[in-house]
Amino acid sequence: MAGAPEIGTKSVLGKVAAVLYAFTADDHGVSLAELGRRTGIPKGSLHRIVGDMVEVRLLERAGRGYRLSGQVFQLGMRASVERGLVEVATPFMEDLYERTHETVHLGVLEGAEVVYVSKLGGHRQATSPSRIGGRMPAHCTAIGKAMLAFSPPDVLAGVLDGELVRRTPRTITAPGLLRRQVERIAETRVAFEYEESATGIVCVAAPVLDPYDRPVAAISVTGPVARFRPEAHQVSVKAAAAGIAGTLARRAALIPHAD
Template sequence: MSLSTVEDRRSSLSRGLSLLELFTVNRPELSVSEMARRSGMPKSTTHRLVGDLLAAGILERGDRGVRLGLRLFELGQLAPSQRTLREIALPFAHSLNEVTGLTCNVAVRDGTEIMYVEKISMRNLRVPHSRAGGRLPLHCTALGKAILAQSEHDLIESVLSGELPRLSPQTITDPELLRRELARVRETGIAFDVEESQPGLFCVGAPILGPQSRVVGAISVTGATGVSQAQRFAPAVRASAMALSRNLGYRPRHRNSTMAHS
């Protein structure tokens, strides 16, 4: 196989992946013309790539265009770290949902964002961004702050020195304020989001740790706004996170140790 052929295949793969990234919660189905326009690719190239993705089952035909196919979902379920965490976390998430009556979320870090891997919903509460597969920045969510506070120094500094987008009037966008917030999270083992990611909602989260105290994700509950209510549910969230962490192989260094790193 020639070098040019390999490069052509890599280019096709990269362009195919860029087409898949066009789909969002609000745009789950797209026409080929719209995909070409949004991607900036020629319509003929887009049509060819879409045909390949349809043949592979990565895309499937819908009423008004194409949408993500079941094959993509099947492949996603094979991701080992997320699958293992989700499978182990599921009974803890259900239990926390039943005890609190709130929506329970489990998330992992992907770059400077959290990605939700599980959601157990409460009735009559819409939290669009917390769907499985949904993403939000680390700095403005209880889940993200719980993960970030337990992360390596270089990652924390990278987030603090980068852009801190404002998702609501309450989002912390000052690096020094966020630094102090993360120090508090490390000390208490619990993180709060009171209307920071979405007006009208609170979230309280705690880190999920694995062997060698390495953070592997976070678990949280979400409900209607109220600092006192969020604080009231903190012990249940922290206890669930600790039990889940022990299941994953986490062992505190000291009997009275919190989940924070020393």
């Protein structure tokens, strides 16, 4: 295909990549025969590869053909959005760190989990279970609860109906109690965690919302219970979240849209 990189198709991964690159922006459904013509992969091998790609939601059926799935689009958007998100958020995270000298996190929500996309902390930082690219259950983190409070009802219901794993003696595992706390967070736009993800750790977080109050991410400050008072920093964290949201919105407004 024009503009696609040269891809060897001897390996399974090469064949998968060749199929992905075989689609164009104008395709609404491509037959197996046409995919074979575009990729040069033998029909029998191609049939198995395409079937596996449908199973893992990289492709979906479209009539008698196939098309790229919404999952592929979401993966591309995630890569683009997270790079831009971290770029925008970094100055606000640095400001929070200078104000608190505690660990500052930026996270996004994937299903029932928080994925940490950025982290700042110096020599005084708390011993936290988080790491960049790491995951934590949303129900036991301030970042997770901040985003759940503004997520679609089915996302919150999925968390409440699922297993609320107990990570410490203070983890909230009662669905009704968690729902009430999330409802309160939706009113105040700030979330707290008191030794719910790890013993000895407390945290304050605020959601980064788009213009329609949908959660893009959340930012938090975490410290040890012996010295850190999360309530004292809620205004600063909310201001940082609002600053990130405002900058993202201004950037989006500058992007030309097709009529």
